[in-house]
Amino acid sequence: IPGLLGALDRYPYGCTEQMTSRALPLLYLNELAVASGLKTDGDIRGRIEQAIVRVLGNQSSNGSFGLWSSFGTQETWLDAYVTDFLLRARDRDYNIPTQALESALENLENRMAYASDFDDGGEGIAYALYVLASAGRASIGDLRYYADVKLDDFATPLAKSQVAAALTLYGESGRAERAFETAVGETGQPENTSYRADYG
Numbered sequence: 001i002p003g004l005l006g007a008l009d010r011y012p013y014g015c016t017e018q019m020t021s022r023a024l025p026l027l028y029l030n031e032l033a034v035a036s037g038l039k040t041d042g043d044i045r046g047r048i049e050q051a052i053v054r055v056l057g058n059q060s061s062n063g064s065f066g067l068w069s070s071f072g073t074q075e076t077w078l079d080a081y082v083t084d085f086l087l088r089a090r091d092r093d094y095n096i097p098t099q100a101l102e103s104a105l106e107n108l109e110n111r112m113a114y115a116s117d118f119d120d121g122g123e124g125i126a127y128a129l130y131v132l133a134s135a136g137r138a139s140i141g142d143l144r145y146y147a148d149v150k151l152d153d154f155a156t157p158l159a160k161s162q163v164a165a166a167l168t169l170y171g172e173s174g175r176a177e178r179a180f181e182t183a184v185g186e187t188g189q190p191e192n193t194s195y196r197a198d199y200g
Contacts, residue, residue, distance in 0.1 A: 015067050016058045017078055023051035024085045027092055055082055056100050063107030076111050076124030080131045108132050112142055119153055126159035133166035143167050147175045157183040
């Protein structure tokens, strides 16, 4: 565990996705250290705050995030990933500018409102739905549509699970359970129904 924690802290890359990939787990680093009987790191907060500033520096005026700058290519998955990080950081008492977070959420809402139909993939849509649901901003009509009509078209069990988790956050336990069952069935693992107590 100490080696893993050290490797995470030394993650060297600097694009928006990589900065987020380094900073988001750091939100939980001290908790993991305490649970593992390791020394906590008092410098974590400063590093996370620095990452927040750098990530927000790549946010465009419409709320999306470029890969290397605010003018980069816009991708739904990346926007969902960064917004997820910002929400988690805010929930852990980091200072996230209200306008920046609101703009990021509005961007995801707009992306979902104009999302094109798909026959395979959909990972960005699934993640965006989950992030919006975690902020209480998802459209329940969209969630039901993707669960009832498009679930099989999501390419990965993770995407299906994100749709299921979003439904759970909105109290749609029946649809959530069906989506989770579909996701678990695609992993090739024996079915584990323990989640039903939480979501059913």
